[in-house]
Structures are given as C-alpha cells and as structure tokens.
Amino acid sequence: MTDVLTLSRLTAGYGPITVLDDLSLTLRAGEIVTVLGANGSGKSTVLKTAMGLTRVRAGTIMLGGRDVTHLPAHGRASAGLGYVPQTRNVFGDMSVADNLRMGAYLRPKTFEREVEKVFALFPRLKERRRALAGNLSGGERRMLAIGSTLLLEPSVLLLDEPSSDLAPATVDLVFEAIADVHKRLSIPILLVEQNVAKALALANRVCVLVRGREALDAPVGEVNTHDLHALFLDGGVHTS
Amino acid sequence: MLRVRDVSVSFGGFRALNAVSLEAPPASITGIIGPNGSGKSTLLNVVAGVYVPDSGAVTLNGHPLAYGRPEQVAAAGVGRTFQVPRLAHKLTVFQNMMAGARDQAGEGVFNLFLRPGAVARCEKEIASRAEAMLKRLGLAHKANDYAGSLSGGQQKLLTMGMLLMADPAVLLLDEPAAGVNPVLIEQQAALLHELKAEGRIVLLIEHNMEMIANVCDRVFVLDAGELIASGTPAQIRADERVVRSYLGMPA
Amino acid sequence: ADPIEIGVIANLTGSAVKTSVQMTRGVELAADAINAAGGIDGRPVKLIVEDSENRAQEALNAANKLYNVDKVPAAIMFGGSGLMIPVAELAKEKGRVLVNTSSSSPKLGNYPGTLFSILPLDDIVGKELGLLIADSGAKTAAIVVPNSTFGLGVADAAAAAFEAKGGKIVKKVAFTEGQPDYRADIQPVVPVKPDVIITAGYGDDSRAMLKAGRELGLTAKWYAAYPSILEIENKDFLNGKLFGVDNGGYAQAAGKAVADKYGAKFNGTADLMAHVYYGYDALMVIAAAIRKAGSAEPAAIAKALPEVVSSYDGATGKIVWDARGQRISPPIDVIEYKAGDFATTATRN
Amino acid sequence: MLQVLFNSLVYASMIAVIAVGVSLCYSILRFANFAHIQFAVVGGYLTYSFAAIPGLPLPAAMALSAVATGLIAVLVDFLVFSRLRDITPEGKMIVSWGVALFIRSVVAIVYGGGGRSFDLSYEVVLVGDAVFTTLDALVVAVAAVLMLLLHLFLNFTRVGSGLRALASNADLAVTRGIPGDRLVRLMWFLSGALAATGGTLLALETRLQPNMDLIILLPVFAAVTIGGLSSVFGAVIGALVLSLAQNLLIYIDFGALLGGESWQVPTQFRDYVAVLALVVVLLLRPRLSPLVGR
Amino acid sequence: MLDFAIYCLTIIAVWSVLGLSLNIQFGLTGLVNFGQILPFGLGAYAAALAAQAGLSWPVGAGLGLVAAVVVSLLVLLPARRLSQDYWALITLGAGELFRLTALNAPSLGGADGLTVPRFADPHLALGAALALMAAAWLLSHRIAHSPFGRMLKILREDEVLAATLGRNPVAYQRTVSIIAWAMAAAGGVLYAHIVGYVSPASFTVTETFIVWTALILGGPGSTLGVVIGAAVVQLLSVSSRFLAAWIDLPADVLANGRLALFGLVLVLMFLFRPQGLVPEKKEVRDAPRP
Numbered sequence A: 001m002t003d004v005l006t007l008s009r010l011t012a013g014y015g016p017i018t019v020l021d022d023l024s025l026t027l028r029a030g031e032i033v034t035v036l037g038a039n040g041s042g043k044s045t046v047l048k049t050a051m052g053l054t055r056v057r058a059g060t061i062m063l064g065g066r067d068v069t070h071l072p073a074h075g076r077a078s079a080g081l082g083y084v085p086q087t088r089n090v091f092g093d094m095s096v097a098d099n100l101r102m103g104a105y106l107r108p109k110t111f112e113r114e115v116e117k118v119f120a121l122f123p124r125l126k127e128r129r130r131a132l133a134g135n136l137s138g139g140e141r142r143m144l145a146i147g148s149t150l151l152l153e154p155s156v157l158l159l160d161e162p163s164s165d166l167a168p169a170t171v172d173l174v175f176e177a178i179a180d181v182h183k184r185l186s187i188p189i190l191l192v193e194q195n196v197a198k199a200l201a202l203a204n205r206v207c208v209l210v211r212g213r214e215a216l217d218a219p220v221g222e223v224n225t226h227d228l229h230a231l232f233l234d235g236g237v238h239t240s
Numbered sequence B: 001m002l003r004v005r006d007v008s009v010s011f012g013g014f015r016a017l018n019a020v021s022l023e024a025p026p027a028s029i030t031g032i033i034g035p036n037g038s039g040k041s042t043l044l045n046v047v048a049g050v051y052v053p054d055s056g057a058v059t060l061n062g063h064p065l066a067y068g069r070p071e072q073v074a075a076a077g078v079g080r081t082f083q084v085p086r087l088a089h090k091l092t093v094f095q096n097m098m099a100g101a102r103d104q105a106g107e108g109v110f111n112l113f114l115r116p117g118a119v120a121r122c123e124k125e126i127a128s129r130a131e132a133m134l135k136r137l138g139l140a141h142k143a144n145d146y147a148g149s150l151s152g153g154q155q156k157l158l159t160m161g162m163l164l165m166a167d168p169a170v171l172l173l174d175e176p177a178a179g180v181n182p183v184l185i186e187q188q189a190a191l192l193h194e195l196k197a198e199g200r201i202v203l204l205i206e207h208n209m210e211m212i213a214n215v216c217d218r219v220f221v222l223d224a225g226e227l228i229a230s231g232t233p234a235q236i237r238a239d240e241r242v243v244r245s246y247l248g249m250p251a
Numbered sequence C: 001a002d003p004i005e006i007g008v009i010a011n012l013t014g015s016a017v018k019t020s021v022q023m024t025r026g027v028e029l030a031a032d033a034i035n036a037a038g039g040i041d042g043r044p045v046k047l048i049v050e051d052s053e054n055r056a057q058e059a060l061n062a063a064n065k066l067y068n069v070d071k072v073p074a075a076i077m078f079g080g081s082g083l084m085i086p087v088a089e090l091a092k093e094k095g096r097v098l099v100n101t102s103s104s105s106p107k108l109g110n111y112p113g114t115l116f117s118i119l120p121l122d123d124i125v126g127k128e129l130g131l132l133i134a135d136s137g138a139k140t141a142a143i144v145v146p147n148s149t150f151g152l153g154v155a156d157a158a159a160a161a162f163e164a165k166g167g168k169i170v171k172k173v174a175f176t177e178g179q180p181d182y183r184a185d186i187q188p189v190v191p192v193k194p195d196v197i198i199t200a201g202y203g204d205d206s207r208a209m210l211k212a213g214r215e216l217g218l219t220a221k222w223y224a225a226y227p228s229i230l231e232i233e234n235k236d237f238l239n240g241k242l243f244g245v246d247n248g249g250y251a252q253a254a255g256k257a258v259a260d261k262y263g264a265k266f267n268g269t270a271d272l273m274a275h276v277y278y279g280y281d282a283l284m285v286i287a288a289a290i291r292k293a294g295s296a297e298p299a300a301i302a303k304a305l306p307e308v309v310s311s312y313d314g315a316t317g318k319i320v321w322d323a324r325g326q327r328i329s330p331p332i333d334v335i336e337y338k339a340g341d342f343a344t345t346a347t348r349n
Numbered sequence D: 001m002l003q004v005l006f007n008s009l010v011y012a013s014m015i016a017v018i019a020v021g022v023s024l025c026y027s028i029l030r031f032a033n034f035a036h037i038q039f040a041v042v043g044g045y046l047t048y049s050f051a052a053i054p055g056l057p058l059p060a061a062m063a064l065s066a067v068a069t070g071l072i073a074v075l076v077d078f079l080v081f082s083r084l085r086d087i088t089p090e091g092k093m094i095v096s097w098g099v100a101l102f103i104r105s106v107v108a109i110v111y112g113g114g115g116r117s118f119d120l121s122y123e124v125v126l127v128g129d130a131v132f133t134t135l136d137a138l139v140v141a142v143a144a145v146l147m148l149l150l151h152l153f154l155n156f157t158r159v160g161s162g163l164r165a166l167a168s169n170a171d172l173a174v175t176r177g178i179p180g181d182r183l184v185r186l187m188w189f190l191s192g193a194l195a196a197t198g199g200t201l202l203a204l205e206t207r208l209q210p211n212m213d214l215i216i217l218l219p220v221f222a223a224v225t226i227g228g229l230s231s232v233f234g235a236v237i238g239a240l241v242l243s244l245a246q247n248l249l250i251y252i253d254f255g256a257l258l259g260g261e262s263w264q265v266p267t268q269f270r271d272y273v274a275v276l277a278l279v280v281v282l283l284l285r286p287r288l289s290p291l292v293g294r
Numbered sequence E: 001m002l003d004f005a006i007y008c009l010t011i012i013a014v015w016s017v018l019g020l021s022l023n024i025q026f027g028l029t030g031l032v033n034f035g036q037i038l039p040f041g042l043g044a045y046a047a048a049l050a051a052q053a054g055l056s057w058p059v060g061a062g063l064g065l066v067a068a069v070v071v072s073l074l075v076l077l078p079a080r081r082l083s084q085d086y087w088a089l090i091t092l093g094a095g096e097l098f099r100l101t102a103l104n105a106p107s108l109g110g111a112d113g114l115t116v117p118r119f120a121d122p123h124l125a126l127g128a129a130l131a132l133m134a135a136a137w138l139l140s141h142r143i144a145h146s147p148f149g150r151m152l153k154i155l156r157e158d159e160v161l162a163a164t165l166g167r168n169p170v171a172y173q174r175t176v177s178i179i180a181w182a183m184a185a186a187g188g189v190l191y192a193h194i195v196g197y198v199s200p201a202s203f204t205v206t207e208t209f210i211v212w213t214a215l216i217l218g219g220p221g222s223t224l225g226v227v228i229g230a231a232v233v234q235l236l237s238v239s240s241r242f243l244a245a246w247i248d249l250p251a252d253v254l255a256n257g258r259l260a261l262f263g264l265v266l267v268l269m270f271l272f273r274p275q276g277l278v279p280e281k282k283e284v285r286d287a288p289r290p
C-alpha cells in the first residue's frame, strides 16, 4: 500500500504553544485510521496541522508523494484534502445553500449533481437550505459541515468528530456514509472520534495520542477497550 | 419543581417549538432527547430566559421565570451550559472558575474600597472551592492557562465547573458529553448522580443514549418541535415512534 | 552678533493652512528685509516657526517650547481665538509678547501689555460694510458667514448698521467651517431672494461658499468684509457682483513693495493673500520696538510697541491701537470686483 | 423638495462609494480602517495630477488613479496590516489612524496644505425651481454604476462569493480551497480603487485638501454603521438615509409647519442629524438575531 | 527648560487620567468609547461656567462630575440596546454633538470659549495633576485586580456569558461608565484650570484619538501601560518639534514632515510591539498541584 498522507517527526502548535511533539503518523491508500485520545491530547491539532492551519516548527508533511509542509491550506484543499473541523465549521452568516456552494468552490461544475446526494444523505439540510447557517442547531451544523466537505470531492478525508452533536439515528447514517464513500471511491480517511466503539468498528488502524505524542499505533484487531481507557486517563497536553 | 407549560417558539415563519410541556422535579435528572433540530436547545434557551416564547409559561417552584432576561433567571438559581462552550478566552481557567461563583462581596464597588477585609475573605473562600473543583474535573494542571487554549472537551468541562461554582438549584445542561472522552463521560455521570443526591433539578440534553439510560429518571422526546413521548429510559427505548425518528435501527 | 529669536505659531497642518502659510511667509519677508538691512542694531533676526495643527493643545505645546525652551521674547501667531487665548494666557503668565495676526475676538482685549493685534476689530469693518449696503439702495439682505468669531462678528456689526438704516435681514446662514461643500447650507437663501448677501470668509471655505452660491443660481450681489481675502471661484460669476470694504493699507506704497518682494521670493503673486501683510507688519513693529527700546527684553519690547506703531507706516496702513493693544480705526477701502480684479473705488483713512 | 432629493443623491453617491470600502475591509478583516478615507484623498490628488498630463482625458486619469491607489492599498497591507493580523481590532484601528496620519502628511508635503480644485466646465440644469449640474448627474451615474458592478461581483461571481466566505469564517474558507491571502489582497485593491474613485468624485464636486479625511469621517462611518457594519449594500442605503435626513432637516420649515413664523434649523446643526439619524436607525432596525442561544 | 519639563509632566499627568478612564471602559470592560473627550469637555466647561457665575472651583468640579455622570447615563440609554460594534459611533457622535453645541451656543462662549481662573504657579498645577493621576491610578488598580474587575473582563469578552452567570451586563456597564466618566470629568476640570481657558478647539475627535493611541500603545488593560503610553505620545509630539532646528526646509513642509514622522513611529512601534509596550499581565496564582 502506498502512503497517501505522511506526517513525519512533526512539532507544531499555536503561536508560542507547542502541542504536537515529534509526532509521526501515516495514512495509507484505502485505509481508515482513527485517532483517539483524551480531551486536549492534540487530536484536532493533528488534523489542523495536516490541513495547514497551525504553525509547524519542525518535521514534514507529505501528501501523495509531494512535500506540502509549506503549502497554504487552500493549496492543500486543491490537492484533494477535505477537512471537517470540530468547531466553527460553517459560514455562520451565509445560508445553508451558500455554505454548500462554498464547499464546491473548487468544483463548481459538478455542484448541482453532487448536492442532491448530500440532500439525500441529510434531508434536514434540504428543508433548512434557506436558513442562515449560524441559526442552525448543533447537529444540523455538523451535517452541513460534512455535506460541504463531501462536495469538495476530496481524495483524502480528515474528519474531526463527525458524529458528535448528532442524534443516534443520524450517527449511524453518517458512519454508513463514511464507510460508503471510503469503499466506493476508496478514499483514505483520518478520523478523530470520541465514539470509540463506532470508530473501532469502522477503522483499520488505531492511533492513540497522549499529550501530543503517539502512545499507540496498531491495527484495530490488536487493541482492546480497556487499554484505551487507561491511555485516556493519562490526560491531555501539558502546555504550561 | 421546574415546570414548562405549553411553550411555543417560532423564528420568523419557522416553528421551532409547538406547545411543549414538561416538568422536572427536584432530586431528579430529566432527559430531553430528539433528532437534530427538534428544538431541544431552543427549549433550554426559553427556560434560561434567552428566548421569549410566543406563548406558554415557565415556572420554578410556582414562581414564573423572567423571559428575555437571562441574568435574572440565572440569579434565581438556574444555571446552564451551552452546546458550544462559552468562556472568557483571555482569562485563565482559574479566573473563569472564580467568576462563576455568585454573590461575591468584591463585586460591589463600595465593598472594594470600604470593606477590603470582607472582600479578601470572600475571595479566599471561593478560591479554595475553585481549586477543589478543578481537581475534581481533572483540570487542575490547566488552572493558569488561558481558557481559550483548552481543547473542545476541556472547555466543556470548564463550563461545567463554572456552573457548579454558582451552586445552582437548577442545572440546564446542553450536551455535556458531546466531544468528551469516554472516561470523562463516566466521571460526569457520577457527578450528575451526586448533584441529584444533593436535591438539585437537572435538565439534561444528550445524544449519548448510554448516558441518558444511566442517569435519567425520566426522559422527554421532542420531534420537530413537538413532544412525542415521555417516560423512563427503558420505556423510551421501547417506544416505536422514538426508535423510528430518533434512535434508528437498534445498533 | 547673537541673533534675536522670534517665534511664529501657525496652523501649518490641519485646516486653514493656506492662510497660515501666507502669514508665515509675510513674517519671513520682513525678516529678510531686516537682515538684509543689517539686522536690528547689528543683530540678525532668527525665526522659529512652530505648527499648532489647528489644535489648542498643540498650540500650547508650541508656545511652551518657544517661551520656555527657546526663550523668545516675542511670538507672532496665526490661529482662531480657541488657540490664541490659551497662548495669550501663557504669554501673560510669562510676561512675554504675543502679536495676533488673525483673531478678532474681543476677549483678546484682556491681555493689555502682552498681547497686541495687527488685525483690526471686526465691528469697524462690519459697520462700514453695513453702511455701504444701505447706501447701495438694497432693501433686503441675507447673511452667509462661517460661524466663527470673525464671520459672526462681521455679520452682527454689518446687520446692525444696515438695519439702523432701514434695511431688513431676511435670512441668516452661519455654516461650520471646514466642510467640503455648502450647497445644502446656502440652499435656504434661494427662496427668500435677497437683494444682497452679506458675507465674510477666506481661503478654501470662501471658495466653496461662492461655488455653492453660483450653482444654486443666486443672483444677488455679494458684499464682503475684506473681499480680497476671499478666494474667487469663478471670475465671470462674480464680475461686477462682488463689493466690500477692505483694510486700506495694501493698495498703498508699503503694501505694493511687500507684494513685489513676495513675487520675487515665491514665484509670483498669484496666490498672495492679505495675510502676508499682517505677518509682515507684525515682525516689523516688533523689530521697531526692539530698536527703540535698545533691548530685546520682553518687557522693554512691550513698553516700546505702542510708541513705535504710531509712527509706523505699514503694509496694512497706519496702525492705531487702543489702550488694550487692539487695532482701531484702520484705513478703509471701498472695493469692487470687476474685470477679474479688485478695484478700489474710494478710500477713507 | 426636489432640490433636497438632488442634493441628497449627490452627497450620498460620493459618501457611498467611499463607505463600501470601509464595509469590505470591516467584513473581512474586522476593523474600522481609518486609512481607507485617506485613500480617497490620495485618489483625488492622483487624479488631479494625472489630469494635468496633457492629452489625458479625465476618465482615463480617474482609471489610472484608481489602479494606482489600489496598488498603494495593497502595499500598505503588505507593509503594515498583513504583519498585524493577530492584534485586536482596536489595535488595527489605531494603526490605521497612524497610517492615515502618515499618508496625509506626505500628501500635504507633496501638494501643500491648502485646498486644490478641478477646473471643470459644466452646465447648470433647472428642473422646476430645483437646480442640479451636469457634473452632479455624472457623479451620481458613476457611483450608481460602480455600486451595481460591485454588487454583481460580490454576489454572482465565484471570487465574490469567496470573499464573502472569507469574511464569514476565514479559517474554514481556506480549507474549502479559497485562496485567502490572494483574496485579501484583492479586497485591498478593490477598496483602494473604489476609495480613489469616491475621492475623485468628491474632489470634482468640492475640493481637495489633505485633511479631507477628517471632515468626511463622521458621515462615512455613520453611513457604514447605519447600513450594518459589514454589508456593502447596507453602506449604500446608509449613505442615502443619512444624506436625506441631513438635507431634509435643514430644509423643512418647522416654524411654518407648527403654524408659527418661518423657522428652519440652523445649518450648523446639520451634523447633529448625522448622529441622531444614526441612533434612530440603529434603534429601529430589526435586531440581528443574536446567535446567543447555543 | 525646567519650566518646559514641568509643563510636559503636567500634560502627561492629565492625559494619563483620561487614558486611565478609557482603560476602565475599554481595557477592562470592552466598551469602545470614541467620545472620551465628551466627559473631559463637560468637566472643563462646568469649571468654566461655574467660574463665570462666580462660584468657587469645588462647586465647578462637583458640577462637572455630576454632568458627566448624567450624560453618561443618557448616552448609555440607546447604547445598551446595541451590540458593541455600534458603541464606537454612538459615542463618537455624542462627543461631536458636544463640540458642536459648545461651538454654536452663545452662552457657552461659541468659538471664543470661556476663560477660567488659572493656577498661579505651574508647580501647583503639576502637583494637582500628579495627585489626580495618583488617585486615578489607585482607583484603576484596585478595580482591575478585584472580583469586580474580573467580572468586567468577562463582560469584555462575552456579555452573554456574564448574563448566564447571573450578572446584569447593563448594570456593570453603568457602574463602569459612572466611575470612568467622573474620572475623565475630574481631569477636564483640572485641565481647564491649568490652561485657563476652554473652547471647542480643545475637544476634537483628534484629542480622543490621542488618548486611544496612548492606551493601545501602552497596552490596554494595563494601568502602568496607559501612563507610559500617554508619556510616549506627548514626548514624541513635543520632541519632534526640536528636530526642525536642524533642517532647513520651508516651515509647512517641516510641520508636515513632523506629523509624518509621528505616524511612522506609531506604526513601527506596533510592528515591533503589537501587544503594546506593557501588555496586560496574565493573572496567575499558585496552581494547585494535580
């Protein structure tokens, strides 16, 4: 299997704060890797760094064989990286429809066709498509964020807690959709989740972060929930 | 007893809540569940005094709560958290916690200059409470960090901490477990049981059904702004309408 | 020999800059003339020019620097009363001389012995203007002036004189200076159709004011105090339609000589304004006072000043001060604007 | 009454073209840019200089000035604001005030502190007993066309919607493939060019003066605020409302209305209206949904 | 030279009072007040009017403070219903209204202004200014480091949060405005007696910007920063005047060059110290060990 996204020996953070500490992580073609860890352990930071939204102090990021360490975020999006952020994930003062259109900023041609698929997945969005995204409920926003990212027709997906805020039935739908996209288009996915059971059911490999470092990297079959909980107890990043 | 009677809310032409009634007795945990956009957060905002309902009433122990005046509702002992955490990002975690406490002597300008002793005593008392609470939430090591630098889950915990500092009689919690790791969720559940034992009223919005089942005495289910069911968690799980609209296929 | 340092304070930035620069140039011309003639008793004059930014606080900063650090015995200032009076307070406290070339506030009479005005008081010129209008046979007049001490001072005096002779003021517009356009301000004058418009003003504001009048199609004659300091916006529009009374000095020999020097130093007289003469005379009388007193001590200058002016024949004509150092009974010219120029039709000394 | 309308339209046109740039900058970079109004002044002076080149017609001079001022704005961003992206909005605002002070002084050094004006010949047209000039008509037309083009650009082009997305949530916008830095530069260029055009219109109608920015500060910011700080369309409406209110107030004969002697509000109180209109509109305007509940 | 130093110190002290007042509003509470000159002017004019009426200076000072407090409540009336973004303009407008009123009302002296009894001795003026500054400093410091100040900082970041914690944002804003405007008015009273004269020309938008510059340059939220900022601004403005002695250029070019320099230095300071000269300190206490 070829490596699609490789973070090697990354040190990165926000302003003067270092969060990721000499972290390496690889996503291979056709793979779903789930990143788990306690709150504040740096999971979101891994995804943001892959997307180019943090300050990288050392290390390299390779995307499809190309060094993108210094490529700005919009360049990575053009290169096929799709990202669903954990927070601030919609354009609050634009309508749902405009949000979706922004998702397809790089793919204006296929928008009409693809947006119907998103509506089929999340009928609620179709009902509320004229509403301002900032007025949506928490779960509706999450749907919008996921839908917008799918419209980008990415070749690699970074998902930050896609199931949180969602109703159980919708969580199932989202996981089905992820599995479907993955299978149908064989898109590799880096998935951050707190819903450990679901994540493990979907992923091929688990990576656990403890305080910005990788504490475990193993195929799903080799980990048990008990070990994971022990790692979670270890807590978040010490930044002070 | 917290009572919500026939509350309706609409935004422009959009009806977010339609004649919803529920009650939450003291020393109990009352769950609210429902599909996304069914109006749960809206209901909570009505109770908290943020939104003014088109019709209906909210009473606490028989006294009506003020609409549109969240500070009065909060002062009446009703505390809440937000689905998206709200914090003073450029104050430290510790300062945020300190600010949570109510009725501080040092918040009166006259006390500040005329009764410095009382102010200092009050600060000390609150500080020790804040320290204890931070330890309990596992945030002690973050006490001197800016609240804005916490991760999403940590921020959720901190808002919970601030709420507890206020020692409210009623707690309105909007998805406290979303984004929180499984270990902390267990701790939170334990915390909720303690709060219940202390005789408080807890209103809990959650999508985490495990948590709902673990802690709730009674659950109300909303769908498209309407109350479609209520009962114990077990009854709810068995309700066909709820399964269809909310739970989906049994996982 | 040691130079004698004299301060100059003016609005070199901000608004009312053009007139300030003109006044400053007048002072420079005087300094050139004095130094070319060997200075004052052999000592050259050195100017220290400070900017007031047209703000009271900065005028004070400037004056404090001049009086406290440079220790000038006397300063010449261009600025509105809002800037001039705080500086006058300081000059009084320090016992230094301040020569006013721009403000006509009656309050400046409160500083006898330290403050002296080259500019005549507005009520004299205003009254003459009112009489001139009455003589012209006009029955109704509108007032269009900036709401500054100058504008309102002229307007009130002219209106009083005009009304005393049976005239009627049908509209009064006092606009706030510094706006780019006054069309809306002057609009209300149009429907009342006055025979004449009483005005006062200078620089860019006067230009905008006249332009608005033209665009609104006002046909009334304009009567201005000091018409030559107005900035003519459109020659054809005002030809034969602008009258006024002016300070009588500039047309005489001393004034002409200054104009020539100005032309030589600053590439022609196209932008020459009356403020040059005020600045010129201000330094000239100070120099004369120093010569007379034989000392550049402030007290000596202040004492000698009223004595020397009585015999000084300046660019602005004869200078007569009252007991408070305020200029009275200046020579008066009656002016008419025709063929693109100001013509003096009569002079009263 | 017609006259009031004419006067208001002309004034609103000049203010609006300048004000939209303030809105653009506010919506994307979240600060009130005082230097923007100074760009208008610079633009006016540049047009003045270009127009003095023999054989260059005024429209060409305006276009040149717009481009040049746009580039100056981009340069200012490159030298100053792009290095200060992380400071508070108030900090940026004070910096913009410093930048404005610097540019203003440089302009005054180059052109002198006194006023300058264009010598244009134009006709005065009478409609009933109201007058306007052909220059007025031109100013209104240019402003209207520009505003329309800007509206179409922002709402119906991909780059325009990219700008709006950037304004709404910059971090998210870049992850959607929207080139943030490039669009921010484009925004500076656009607002600089618009400011230059607005400044030229103002200069054509009135005059040029280095500190003109301070004079139009209140009306421009009042217009922007009335229209909602980050709405381009709103800035235009704001300019109209403001200008109508100002002109009406000094036009209406309140004395006669109340059945007494003729009495109009003295014109020096015109600026009161800017402020009062501001307060009234802000209070009456439907409150934006507070987005507080979650 | 000594006299000049005394004068500069006096002015710095007065502007510091104004800056400290702004700091309580903006630095601590987040109220963007662009009409800071309004309470200052009210104090100054009250002092002048009282003097005109033959009343003693404490009466004038009292009147000034009362006027400032009353007007602050009036300005708050519309402002309380508006989001923070709009405060700036409402207050800017209110300040301009005051200046226009002073300019156009004959009883307030119009453009000519009013005369006020002056401090006979500059040393006395300096002493009074320093005393007032010290008082303002102590007041600010006590507020900033108190539970009250903490709640103000919460308010600064998120009014809704403050309301959720059971505090009435408007009540806090009112208290802050009363304290801050009274402080600024006291500065105005003193300023009038130092200068000996008040006129509309002393209370323009530019003065407000100078105070803002001092605050932001010094570091909003920091009491020391405000005073340092005020000193830097005044010294920069004054010292740049001395450069002219070395350069031989026309006076108006020099004057503009000086302002250009002022603007440039300001911008450079921000480029090198974006958080202000004395950034607000993080309030740290001994962290409980986990």
Ligand SMILES: Nc1ncnc2c1ncn2[C@@H]1O[C@H](COP(=O)(O)OP(=O)(O)OP(=O)(O)O)[C@@H](O)[C@H]1O
Pocket: A014, A017, A019, A037, A038, A039, A040, A041, A042, A043, A044, A045, A046, A086, A236, A237, A238, A239, B148, B149, B150, B151, B152, B153, B154, B179
């Ligand atoms: N914008 C920021 N500025 C400074 N520090 C930050 C910022 N965002 C996150 N951090 C810090 O980085 C650390 C890791 O944060 P991150 O958001 O990556 O955690 P996470 O693993 O995603 O946690 P969660 O499960 O709660 O979302 C946290 O300790 C937090 O304090």
Ligand SMILES: Nc1ncnc2c1ncn2[C@@H]1O[C@H](COP(=O)(O)OP(=O)(O)OP(=O)(O)O)[C@@H](O)[C@H]1O
Pocket: A128, A131, A135, A136, A137, A138, A139, A140, A165, A167, B011, B014, B016, B034, B035, B036, B037, B038, B039, B040, B041, B042, B043, B083, D289, D291, D293
């Ligand atoms: N301020 C508002 N303006 C307009 N519509 C709103 C507003 N607030 C909420 N809504 C709409 O009301 C509906 C209910 O929203 P609410 O936030 O109460 O949902 P919820 O039940 O909490 O959902 P979730 O589980 O996703 O958080 C949503 O469709 C939302 O779009």
Ligand SMILES: [Mg+2]
Pocket: A043, A044, A045, A086, A160, B151, B152, B153
């Ligand atoms: Mg995260």
Ligand SMILES: [Mg+2]
Pocket: A137, A138, A139, B040, B041, B042, B083, B174
């Ligand atoms: Mg919700």
